[in-house]
Amino acid sequence: MGTVDLDPKVPPGPLAEKWDHHRFSVKLVNPANRRRFTVIVVGSGLAGASAAATLGELGYRVELVTFHDSPRRAHSIAAQGGINAAKNYRNDGDSIQRLFYDTIKGGDYRSREANVYRLAQVSVEIIDQCVAQGVPFAREYGGLLDNRSFGGAQVSRTFYARGQTGQQLLLGAYQALARQITAGTVRLWNRTEMLDLVVHDGRAVGIIARDLVTGELRRFSGHAVVLATGGYGNVFFLSTNAKASNATAVWRAHRRGALFANPCFTQIHPTCIPASDEFQSKLTLMSESLRNDGRIWVPARIGDDRPPHEIPDDERDYFLERRYPAFGNLVPRDVASRAAKREVDAGRGVGPLRNGVYLDFSEAIARLGRSVIEERYGNLFQMYERITGEDPYTVPMRIYPAVHYTMGGLWVDYNLMSTVPGLYVLGEANFSDHGANRLGASALMQGLADGYFVLPATISDWLAPLLGEPTVPIDDPVFTATETAVSERIHRLLSVQGRRSVDHFHRELGRVLWDNCGMERSAESLDKALGEIPALREEFWADVRVLGGEEHFNQSLEKAGRVADFLEFAELLVRDARHREESCGGHFRVEYQTPDGEALRNDAEFAYVAAWEWAGEGAEPVLHREPLVFEAVQPTQRSYK
Amino acid sequence: MDLTLRVWRQAGPEVPGHFETHEMRDVSPDMSFLELFDTLNERLIAEGREPVAFDHDCREGICGSCSMMINGRPHGPERGTATCQLHLRKLPDGATITVEPWRAAGFPIIRDLVVDRSAFDRIIEAGGYITAPTGSAPDANEILIPKEVADAAMDAAACIGCGACVAACPNGAAQLFTAAKYAHLSLLPQGQPERWTRVVRMVREMERWFGSCTNHGECEAACPKEISIDFIALLNRDYVKAQLRNRALAGQRG
Ligand SMILES: Cc1cc2nc3c(=O)[nH]c(=O)nc-3n(C[C@H](O)[C@H](O)[C@H](O)COP(=O)(O)OP(=O)(O)OC[C@H]3O[C@@H](n4cnc5c(N)ncnc54)[C@H](O)[C@@H]3O)c2cc1C
Ligand code: FES
Numbered sequence: 001m002g003t004v005d006l007d008p009k010v011p012p013g014p015l016a017e018k019w020d021h022h023r024f025s026v027k028l029v030n031p032a033n034r035r036r037f038t039v040i041v042v043g044s045g046l047a048g049a050s051a052a053a054t055l056g057e058l059g060y061r062v063e064l065v066t067f068h069d070s071p072r073r074a075h076s077i078a079a080q081g082g083i084n085a086a087k088n089y090r091n092d093g094d095s096i097q098r099l100f101y102d103t104i105k106g107g108d109y110r111s112r113e114a115n116v117y118r119l120a121q122v123s124v125e126i127i128d129q130c131v132a133q134g135v136p137f138a139r140e141y142g143g144l145l146d147n148r149s150f151g152g153a154q155v156s157r158t159f160y161a162r163g164q165t166g167q168q169l170l171l172g173a174y175q176a177l178a179r180q181i182t183a184g185t186v187r188l189w190n191r192t193e194m195l196d197l198v199v200h201d202g203r204a205v206g207i208i209a210r211d212l213v214t215g216e217l218r219r220f221s222g223h224a225v226v227l228a229t230g231g232y233g234n235v236f237f238l239s240t241n242a243k244a245s246n247a248t249a250v251w252r253a254h255r256r257g258a259l260f261a262n263p264c265f266t267q268i269h270p271t272c273i274p275a276s277d278e279f280q281s282k283l284t285l286m287s288e289s290l291r292n293d294g295r296i297w298v299p300a301r302i303g304d305d306r307p308p309h310e311i312p313d314d315e316r317d318y319f320l321e322r323r324y325p326a327f328g329n330l331v332p333r334d335v336a337s338r339a340a341k342r343e344v345d346a347g348r349g350v351g352p353l354r355n356g357v358y359l360d361f362s363e364a365i366a367r368l369g370r371s372v373i374e375e376r377y378g379n380l381f382q383m384y385e386r387i388t389g390e391d392p393y394t395v396p397m398r399i400y401p402a403v404h405y406t407m408g409g410l411w412v413d414y415n416l417m418s419t420v421p422g423l424y425v426l427g428e429a430n431f432s433d434h435g436a437n438r439l440g441a442s443a444l445m446q447g448l449a450d451g452y453f454v455l456p457a458t459i460s461d462w463l464a465p466l467l468g469e470p471t472v473p474i475d476d477p478v479f480t481a482t483e484t485a486v487s488e489r490i491h492r493l494l495s496v497q498g499r500r501s502v503d504h505f506h507r508e509l510g511r512v513l514w515d516n517c518g519m520e521r522s523a524e525s526l527d528k529a530l531g532e533i534p535a536l537r538e539e540f541w542a543d544v545r546v547l548g549g550e551e552h553f554n555q556s557l558e559k560a561g562r563v564a565d566f567l568e569f570a571e572l573l574v575r576d577a578r579h580r581e582e583s584c585g586g587h588f589r590v591e592y593q594t595p596d597g598e599a600l601r602n603d604a605e606f607a608y609v610a611a612w613e614w615a616g617e618g619a620e621p622v623l624h625r626e627p628l629v630f631e632a633v634q635p636t637q638r639s640y641k
Numbered sequence: 642m643d644l645t646l647r648v649w650r651q652a653g654p655e656v657p658g659h660f661e662t663h664e665m666r667d668v669s670p671d672m673s674f675l676e677l678f679d680t681l682n683e684r685l686i687a688e689g690r691e692p693v694a695f696d697h698d699c700r701e702g703i704c705g706s707c708s709m710m711i712n713g714r715p716h717g718p719e720r721g722t723a724t725c726q727l728h729l730r731k732l733p734d735g736a737t738i739t740v741e742p743w744r745a746a747g748f749p750i751i752r753d754l755v756v757d758r759s760a761f762d763r764i765i766e767a768g769g770y771i772t773a774p775t776g777s778a779p780d781a782n783e784i785l786i787p788k789e790v791a792d793a794a795m796d797a798a799a800c801i802g803c804g805a806c807v808a809a810c811p812n813g814a815a816q817l818f819t820a821a822k823y824a825h826l827s828l829l830p831q832g833q834p835e836r837w838t839r840v841v842r843m844v845r846e847m848e849r850w851f852g853s854c855t856n857h858g859e860c861e862a863a864c865p866k867e868i869s870i871d872f873i874a875l876l877n878r879d880y881v882k883a884q885l886r887n888r889a890l891a892g893q894r895g
Contacts, residue, residue, distance in 0.1 A: 054775040069696065070762050072802055073704045089782060125778075132778035134771045134831050136795040143785030161795060167703055168798060175770035182766045190759065213751055242698040277669055279676045282700050383701060386719075386726045389671075452775045501686040503679070547691045552653060553752040555694055556686070 027464035034059035044071030047427025048228030049173035050451030056180030079166025082158035107435020108585035204423035231428035237510025261431035264577035269404030270336035337401035356398035415458035436585025498543030705801035715805035745813035760850035768842030809863035812852035
């Protein structure tokens with residue numbers, strides 16, 4: 001230890017010029033030489049698909065690995081609300097500076113200024129790129145692009161395609177990718193899951209992956225490896241993430257030397273459909289955009305069981321509007337979530353299980369007409385109706401917070417390179433831009449910024465000096481050793497032959513995390529979790545039942561490997577939450593709050609990125625700190641009042 | 642409520658499959674159809690029997706992974722609803738429900754209810770894109786698109802690529818999928834330059850994998866996104882036009 005290089009490599013110069021300056025100073029690869037480099041991209045969501053397509057267009061050889069059956073099915077497809085960009089098409093005072101400022105402030109001053117500024121700069125080009133690809137963003141009658149405002153912002157800078165923005169952006173990237181597959185620059189490996197990273201002489205040189213249909217293990221060798229494998233929200237079992245989203249790729253890379261940054265920064269989204277029973281397999285998000293027109297309230301009186309329309313206005317508590325008059329229902333996610341929890345905990349929850357708050361559209365429908373609301377949110381209302389059997393046009397929706405997004409991820413420098421040279425991390429899988437809390441509509445922006453614009457510009461700096469160096473042959477002992485480790489682990493999973501299903505352990509882990517490391521955390525609850533997780537992990541390895549074999553399509557085996565990794569990763573998440581003795585963004589330690597219950601940061605001691613180093617099985621991970629220096633923005637107590 | 646499930650089991654592409662019957666007693670009507678399968682699988686695992694393989698991911702009707710033939714209808718009885726969004730309250734108590742994989746020559750079975758839908762990717766790769774390399778785009782508002790056009794393109798673009806249209810078609814044709822993607826791109830001004838090559842390439846690739854369309858219209862009824870069959874008319878018309886046009890162009894060149 002101690003050899004870790006946590007240099008963020010932020011370029012010199014004024015904030016607004018850093019990216020330009022940097023693009024000028026990186027080494028380039030001549031177009032004719034690009035086909036001599038192989039880049040392995042893992043993941044086909046917004047980040048991975050946009051990166052693979054763009055690298056292919058530039059002429060690099062790309063191996064694209066995804067466990068999905070088609071790149072188009074990556075979890076990004078489910079994003080609903082929209083994507084931010086500092087276009088200022090509304091003339092409402094937006095600018096790159098403002099998007100930058102909002103993101104830093106929204107992240108509660110726990111992100112790196114230079115990265116965030118670049119994100120805001122690049123945002124403008126993303127929209128241009130997507131429109132050129134044919135993404136059917138919403139338009140106004142004159143044919144110009146429409147915008148909406150989104151949680152945490154006072155300007156309208158969010159571009160959207162009905163309630164299916166993620167789908168349309170991903171299809172755009174997927175189609176660009178398809179073009180490169182036809183052009184022969186990208187090779188697609190679908191239904192193929194990365195199970196380990198191959199590190200040779202301290203550099204990332206390849207991966208071991210399993211063909212999920214035949215069970216065969218495959219070796220991939222490249223000059224660089226790019227992980228765009230998404231977030232780890234499913235460590236909580238119940239979340240809004242797609243069922244297959246998992247942390248295996250980043251966790252395995254962590255175990256091979258990549259530092260994991262701020263794992264405790266998880267985002268709880270305020271507007272999800274409350275759980276209805278114990279069979280619940282996942283939670284469904286109702287887009288945050290609904291907060292633009294819906295008003296959130298609970299009955300003012302505890303135990304008021306009247307149906308919502310019978311409760312007169314003066315007996316309702318519009319608690320967000322009351323507590324945050326300036327932002328009202330549009331306060332950032334962490335603030336809105338905790339406020340809802342407080343109401344439910346106080347006994348004012350609504351619905352059969354008293355586990356929700358109302359999101360009411362009656363006033364908006366009266367003001368704008370049903371057809372406008374239908375136009376804006378039709379598919380969301382339909383989705384809600386299908387799940388709950390209630391009609392939100394006539395009965396207010398019930399919502400409750402749920403795990404949604406993970407700001408933490410593998411540590412990366414300004415180039416998006418991890419602490420393992422040659423290993424890049426993009427999209428939700430890295431920790432880079434959202435600090436302790438992400439603003440709505442900024443994940444899509446970041447994924448596409450990373451994939452379309454940042455990585456393609458920075459990766460040449462790594463590749464250029466490798467010109468002429470062949471990739472490590474796949475029969476090299478390092479590949480054999482890594483593959484052996486992977487196959488031994490598969491055998492171990494299959495040989496336990498215990499009594500409990502994988503899902504049993506996953507649910508149990510989720511419960512431990514949600515109860516002790518969810519919307520609120522305390523030293524006591526975290527210590528409790530730190531005791532329970534290793535015990536659960538031991539029980540898993542003694543009692544899990546994984547049926548079937550390894551040489552065929554076996555979904556239980558896939559899940560088992562992912563849950564085994566979650567059981568290790570969860571401990572790091574909790575440890576990080578335990579060590580951060582302050583509240584910031586989505587990380588709310590009950591011991592650290594202002595008199596009126598807001599998050600109380602401790603900049604003197606915690607204005608840093610916590611980057612954890614794997615120290616081996618059973619050993620305590622080692623904490624490294626990247627200090628956060630604020631030059632352009634002065635950290636203040638966030639206020640949305 | 643109680644349900645009897647008849648589920649298709651097939652260990653692999655080359656082995657014959659069969660139906661297996663499971664009594665599901667006392668299940669909650671608020672459960673989703675896939676949660677019913679989760680429950681069944683937990684039970685199978687407890688009994689030491691291999692769980693049923695089925696594709697799923699988002700469980701909110703957008704990724705297009707889920708793909709069950711429920712009582713002979715792709716995604717089951719509820720219109721405009723993917724399997725994952727179907728809740729048991731929409732099924733009659735006490736019913737026997739037969740669940741099969743998509744059955745189509747273009748979608749070979751992998752295991753149980755899981756099929757290989759890669760042929761859809763091949764159609765997109767053949768021409769289902771607009772050539773716009775990263776970095777080359779003009780300002781987004783330089784391309785004016787009338788709202789009606791953007792809306793129509795979005796109606797087509799809503800396709801989730803699940804394959805229900807193919808599964809519903811007596812001929813196993815993929816016209817609705819191909820037409821939806823084609824229309825999305827070809828209705829937009831950005832999609833015009835490649836329009837006539839796109840249609841030919843996509844249709845030819847489609848024909849390599851799938852049966853031919855004889856206008857049964859089952860596809861529209863099965864589509865969880867209710868994509869209109871009118872897009873097929875656009876595809877067919879453009880295909881004919883393109884062949885004439887491309888022939889004329891070839892003639893001029895010759
Ligand atoms: C319901 C919902 C709605 C959202 N709405 C919005 C929104 O409106 N605006 C916004 O900005 N953000 C939104 N988000 C967040 C945003 O969608 C995600 O953060 C973002 O799409 C992540 O993209 P990604 O490319 O990083 O990863 P993903 O889209 O998760 O893609 C991960 C990819 O990695 C692959 N993969 C992972 N592990 C492996 C492995 N081991 N081997 C092989 N392949 C692997 C997967 O197959 C997949 O292709 C939403 C999120 C949810 C859950
Ligand atoms: S699981 Fe995604 S559409 Fe059904």
